[in-house]
Amino acid sequence: MKAAGAATPQMLRRVNAHAVLAFLRTTEVATGTDLMAATGLTRASVIAVCEDLLRRGWITELDSGRGPGSVKGRPARRFVLNPRAGFVVGIDIGAATTTAVVADLRGAIVGRASRTFRSAGIPARERIDVVNQACGEALAEAGTGPSTVLAVTAGLAAPVDRQGNVLVTKQFWRQFDVGLRTALADRHGWTVLLENDANLAALGERWRGSGTGVDDLVVILASERMGAGVIESGRLLHGHSGAAGEMGYLTMIEGVGSADGIAYLAREWYARPGEPPTVEARAVFAAAAAGDPAAVAVLDRLAERVARVIASVAIMVNPEQVVIGGAVAESAHALLPGIMELLPRFTATVPRVTASPLGDAIVTVGAVRHALDYVETHALELDLTAGT
Structure with missing residues (x-):
């Protein structure tokens, strides 16, 4: 009988893939030796993870060349993240405007668009339409489409619990509880994560700010x-x-x-x-x-x-x-x-x-970081067919 909380092979594969992708996102090229040092994994585990990620399209392998990671004279294998294997969308939804950005798997912003809500009291469906239009325009600027999006994070000016539920005990907060997750999932098949805007600002600042x-x-x-x-x-x-x-x-x-x-x-x-x-x-x-x-x-x-x-x-x-x-x-x-x-x-x-x-981009930077964390954690469960 398996002990409660014991790690399964599937869980270990997911954790290892997350660690490898997180490091590759921060570096141009990595050898097996580089990945071992960064992740603490054994050489066998690193190679197994990289082979899996290669098959799935997350990374590519460069032509071999001799380097410091060579073993017994053989050239070291060199791995590179495929940054356009898929994309993430970060959204900042305020009371008056919304901004959507599209980022590649390195976190580079490749598309951005903003839209204004007609009024604060517009119906939920109209608010969703405006957010969806901003996402579409940002994707168009990025030269890609909805089918390449692996995850979306939306920042709201309202408290959001760990399950993504909006706290609606104040009237101002209620305007953000519009069913965005379900609506964008129905329209595009997207995984949509909701988070408080200040929380995302903290993630963004810790990632790329002061x-x-x-x-x-x-x-x-x-x-x-x-x-x-x-x-x-x-x-x-x-x-x-x-x-x-x-x-x-x-x-x-x-x-x-x-x-x-x-x-x-x-x-x-x-x-x-x-x-x-x-x-x-x-x-x-x-x-x-x-x-x-x-x-x-x-x-x-x-x-x-x-x-x-x-x-x-x-x-x-x-x-x-x-x-x-x-x-x-x-x-x-x-x-x-x-x-x-x-x-x-x-x-x-x-x-x-x-x-x-980071100025007024602080929330979207954090939203991108939040979405990338989800993608790296769930990489082995995501289909990159559209993105590649």
């Missing part, structure tokens, strides 16, 4: 409203219903009072009392850089507010690094000196604070 390789990382999407993605000991935190990182608690934090974001507050605070905002956040930051006293005062208020927010995160989670992300990230560089000066007043566990270099 938090590369950091195991205890928090990314705060801070443009219009604040939400956080939390990585602890290298693992993305979800919580019981997917709401880990939600920042509604900021209404109870002294000196903060709401989850309003940097861009929203910059517009509101720069406007004259009683008048609607007429200047965009980017212009407020530019005015402060030019010495406008009113704009400088706004940035000072923002630095203290964000310092209090980051301190609350530092007290609860104790990350090594906190990243300010989203469309406001470029402007947020101006806030960093003030934030770092104030943080020791609010917390004894001061993290490193940076602004993301």
Whole structure:
């Protein structure tokens, strides 16, 4: 009788294939010796995995040439990932717009398209149609079609649990519960994974941003409203219903009072009392850089507010690094000196604070990473016939 949790041959093959593909995605060419060093597998296991992946079309073998991995004078076998064996799609779905990107198996973006929703309250089917149109346009730009897509990850501005269910206890979150997974599966046969946008931002930042390789990382999407993605000991935190990182608690934090974001507050605070905002956040930051006293005062208020927010995160989670992300990230560089000066007043566990270099692409970068993780994990179960 098999012990509970014992590894099966099929499970080991899947784990080994995942390890090999993950390494090949990061390097141009790898010998068996390279793969042994990177994965910890034996030579026999590496060759068995590579033979399987060769048959399935995931990798190709270069013409042999003598190299440092040669055995007894024989030339080393050299393996290369086939980056266009299939594609993944990453989607950022906001309240007003959606952006879809297509990436090859190395994670290189080869197609991108954005679409705007007619209004916030449009029917679910219309919202799905707009997302589907953005995906189609991105695939067309990439020079490929729906049949080559191996996985899709969509980021939503709502909590999503580990099973991909949207938490709908707030009206704003309900607009994202439109049945996207079923709809795109029915139309194209796609595997669609749903995830919170801030969680994807954390994955993207750890992969290709200023938090590369950091195991205890928090990314705060801070443009219009604040939400956080939390990585602890290298693992993305979800919580019981997917709401880990939600920042509604900021209404109870002294000196903060709401989850309003940097861009929203910059517009509101720069406007004259009683008048609607007429200047965009980017212009407020530019005015402060030019010495406008009113704009400088706004940035000072923002630095203290964000310092209090980051301190609350530092007290609860104790990350090594906190990243300010989203469309406001470029402007947020101006806030960093003030934030770092104030943080020791609010917390004894001061993290490193940076602004993301990924800009408004941070969610789609994370969505691509999330989809690639799925593809590499399930490589031996996926059919590459269409992609090759």
